[in-house]
Amino acid sequence: MRSWRWQFSRVMRLCLRWCRLCPKRGGRPSKPQRKLRELWSYWKLLLNSLYFNSLTNSDTYLDCVFEPVYWIVDNVSRWFGVVFVCLVIALTSSVLVIVYLCLLPVILSTYPLQWIVWHLTYGHWVLMMVLFHYYKATTTSPGHPPQVKSESPSVSICKKCIVPKPARTHHCSICNTCILKMDHHCPWLNNCVGHFNHRYFFSFCLYMTMGCMYCSVSCKGMFIEAYNAVESYYQTPPPLFSFREKMVHKSVIFIWVLTSSVAVALGGLTLWHAILITRGETSVERHINKKEIRRLNEKGKVFRNPYHYGKINNWKVLFGVEETSHWLTRVLLPSSHVPHEDGLVWEFPKALTRRDPMTI
Numbered sequence: 211m212r213s214w215r216w217q218f219s220r221v222m223r224l225c226l227r228w229c230r231l232c233p234k235r236g237g238r239p240s241k242p243q244r245k246l247r248e249l250w251s252y253w254k255l256l257l258n259s260l261y262f263n264s265l266t267n268s269d270t271y272l273d274c275v276f277e278p279v280y281w282i283v284d285n286v287s288r289w290f291g292v293v294f295v296c297l298v299i300a301l302t303s304s305v306l307v308i309v310y311l312c313l314l315p316v317i318l319s320t321y322p323l324q325w326i327v328w329h330l331t332y333g334h335w336v337l338m339m340v341l342f343h344y345y346k347a348t349t350t351s352p353g354h355p356p357q358v359k360s361e362s363p364s365v366s367i368c369k370k371c372i373v374p375k376p377a378r379t380h381h382c383s384i385c386n387t388c389i390l391k392m393d394h395h396c397p398w399l400n401n402c403v404g405h406f407n408h409r410y411f412f413s414f415c416l417y418m419t420m421g422c423m424y425c426s427v428s429c430k431g432m433f434i435e436a437y438n439a440v441e442s443y444y445q446t447p448p449p450l451f452s453f454r455e456k457m458v459h460k461s462v463i464f465i466w467v468l469t470s471s472v473a474v475a476l477g478g479l480t481l482w483h484a485i486l487i488t489r490g491e492t493s494v495e496r497h498i499n500k501k502e503i504r505r506l507n508e509k510g511k512v513f514r515n516p517y518h519y520g521k522i523n524n525w526k527v528l529f530g531v532e533e534t535s536h537w538l539t540r541v542l543l544p545s546s547h548v549p550h551e552d553g554l555v556w557e558f559p560k561a562l563t564r565r566d567p568m569t570i
Contacts, residue, residue, distance in 0.1 A: 295400045308464070329428070337421065340417045415476055432462045436459040487524055
């Protein structure tokens with residue numbers, strides 16, 4: 211093994227050799243340096259020639275470079291969507307089993323009659339809404355623009371599908387098709403969230419959050435008892451618990467941790483989508499409008515969202531509420547009604563129809 215003195219002297223010799231290759235002030239560069247500069251200039255010219263023209267730009271070049279990465283991500287996401295759906299079903303089923311075997315007997319044996327009725331009614335209502343909206347969100351098509359020529363107006367042409375693209379329509383690289391009023395691709399649904407299943411997606415998130423909060427609050431007392439019991443397993447001598455009691459303790463801890471975590475995470479997601487719905491935006495339009503607001507602010511102009519019908523009206527459009535009774539029959543109870551709009555043509559708010567709706 212070389213000593214540190216030899217290593218240090220070796221580094222110093224390399225530094226001196228590099229200094230000799232460097233040109234003096236006002237002098238000509240050495241031959242290796244000229245070769246390196248020529249090679250660098252050649253590759254720089256080759257790189258710039260790929261997108262410095264009237265047809266392409268640097269974004270197109272980067273898209274081509276990262277196309278293999280996009281392909282891998284899209285295909286992996288498409289395959290993982292099935293895994294995520296199975297995971298949601300498995301976790302939800304495990305929570306139901308624990309509730310019916312551990313929590314419900316305690317409620318029936320210790321709670322007064324009015325609380326038993328409330329727990330049975332509220333719990334099964336939330337369960338019904340969660341199962342219905344998750345099934346509809348995963349099986350309902352989000353909506354696609356017509357592939358043949360039609361009289362519906364289009365804003366642009368999709369670069370991937372090469373078909374007319376109506377307003378609020380965007381291409382999903384995972385589904386490999388255009389989606390009407392696309393919000394995002396949800397791997398937990400293995401489906402895109404679009405015009406025809408946006409209501410089902412949001413309702414599922416809302417009722418799943420409510421169900422997790424209900425389980426977390428209802429199991430809090432049992433969780434504390436189970437946690438203290440599990441800690442006592444390591445005492446000397448250990449307490450005598452049967453196998454069934456140990457399984458109940460661990461199951462209660464599992465359901466409380468799971469439902470509390472999901473309530474916080476999914477609750478934040480639900481709140482974010484509620485804000486977007488109140489503003490009359492989708493997740494995709496939020497990013498587009500944010501850039502447009504910044505661009506118009508630099509010009510001293512104000513951006514107005516052409517699809518913002520008002521805070522209450524935006525919710526009515528999402529849930530398809532046309533009468534007061536629809537808040538009960540279409541929001542608080544399962545309903546398979548289709549949206550009022552077709553996703554191809556959108557009515558503009560009255561404040562914008564007095565002038566050109568595309569003007570700012």
